[in-house]
Amino acid sequence: MSRVGKMPVAVPQGVDVAISADKITVKGANGTLVRDLNPLVTIKNEAGKLSFVPVDDTAAADAMSGTMRALVANMVHGVAKSFEKKLTLVGVGFRAQAQGQKLNLQIGFSHPVVKEMPEGVKVATPTQTEIVISGADRQRVGQIASEVRAFRPPEPYKGKGIRYADERVILKETKKK
Incomplete structure (x- = not known):
């Protein structure tokens, strides 16, 4: 599994994360950001921490888990601090x-x-x-x-x-x- 993808993303106070079937929405003080989810990655919200798990053991799913984690971490940081x-x-x-x-x-x-x-x-x-x-x-x-x-x-x-x-x-x- 990707080293970056293994690290969970902490959701700070005042930031709301909503995960639907094909989109993730992050709302905060500086606005709202929406991103399409990749079907190779599953996102779980567990007590204010977002974890990214590849769907299967392919290299593409592994790489995409790290990519999605980085993109969502930037979304969370952006709506919290800009x-x-x-x-x-x-x-x-x-x-x-x-x-x-x-x-x-x-x-x-x-x-x-x-x-x-x-x-x-x-x-x-x-x-x-x-x-x-x-x-x-x-x-x-x-x-x-x-x-x-x-x-x-x-x-x-x-x-x-x-x-x-x-x-x-x-x-x-x-x-x-």
Whole structure:
């Protein structure tokens, strides 16, 4: 059995988990997440701990038990505490401004770039050069952060662009005469 799949997921106070025939629903303070269940994995809720058991002894069922455990653990963490990605703008005149569910970026183009945030994802700008994207769904938060970064990824000569807060950009040496 998968090592990850063997570990139970603890359900914290204030989080409700409902398991139906083909879906699992996790409700908490930060929203509700729903995921389809895989037929190769059985989920049991025993006194606030979720356990994931493969249906048979195949390698696919074993691997899927670990995958489902990780996905459900992320759902439980997301509705309880929320996920967060931090981005930093590096460059002269680069600015970000959050207005409700929109993110306005001035990143060196002749026009401002506006990114609309989907349902369940919040954006904040503590300073003009910092962006904080947060939400309950880990995959969606990471995808939105990746899309914002893709507007102006860091270039390798000066390092200007949008980067993750913990990202290190390795600068290339310029051409010599």
